Amino acid sequence: MKLAQLNVGYARYSTNDPRMAEFMNNLDRMNALAERSPGFVWRMKSDSGNATDIAVPGDAEMISNLSVWEDVASLGHYVFNTLHARFYEKGTNWFKPMKTPHFVMWPVADNHIPNLEEAMDRLNHLHKHGASDHAFGWNAVDTSAWRRCAMAAG
Numbered sequence: 416m417k418l419a420q421l422n423v424g425y426a427r428y429s430t431n432d433p434r435m436a437e438f439m440n441n442l443d444r445m446n447a448l449a450e451r452s453p454g455f456v457w458r459m460k461s462d463s464g465n466a467t468d469i470a471v472p473g474d475a476e477m478i479s480n481l482s483v484w485e486d487v488a489s490l491g492h493y494v495f496n497t498l499h500a501r502f503y504e505k506g507t508n509w510f511k512p513m514k515t516p517h518f519v520m521w522p523v524a525d526n527h528i529p530n531l532e533e534a535m536d537r538l539n540h541l542h543k544h545g546a547s548d549h550a551f552g553w554n555a556v557d558t559s560a561w562r563r564c565a566m567a568a569g
Contacts, residue, residue: 417456418487419523421534422480423471424510430467430478438502438509442467445499449482452497454489457528458482472532478510481534483523487556490520515542519550 428434442465449455459466459481471477484490493499519538523529537550546555 416522417525417527418484418490418520419529419534419537420480420482420484420490420518420520421529421531421538422518423477423535423538424506424513424517425476426478427509427511435509437505439467441502445502448497448499449493452489452493454485455493456483456485459531469531472535479531479534481529481531483528487520491553491556516552518552520552520556521550522548 426435430439446458446460446465449458459469459479461469466480467478469479471479482490484493494503516538519534519541521537540547541550541552544550546552
């Protein structure tokens with residue numbers, strides 16, 4: 416089994432607004448870092464090399480990030496223990512607060528690549544039913560165990 420993750424948000428400004436420049440100008444850098452990270456398997460991208468121009472089913476204003484990792488520790492290491500963490504901490508500069516979950520993880524078969532519709536279904540399931548084996552967030556993970564694994568992987 417592998418781990419899929421979806422992260423969504425609404426940009427505070429249009430992606431070509433100067434206030435979004437730091438985020439937009441570093442997408443290629445962060446995506447390349449992800450692809451070089453231990454445990455990375457796949458990420459959704461368009462011809463642009465990122466996913467900011469891929470329409471989320473039912474919500475054209477939403478920006479999404481969908482990827483597959485070997486496990487939670489690998490994803491956790493990338494998110495919290497690499498340069499990505501600096502950008503993660505600045506997320507509110509570029510994205511509006513959401514009243515519903517904006518991040519979800521779920522297990523996928525080794526050879527399965529999720530699509531955006533499947534990912535949004537998982538996010539909606541988390542919102543409606545809470546964390547389960549079907550859909551969960553960071554708060555449902557034994558953080559001490561995955562952090563130890565993530566540190567060991569790095």
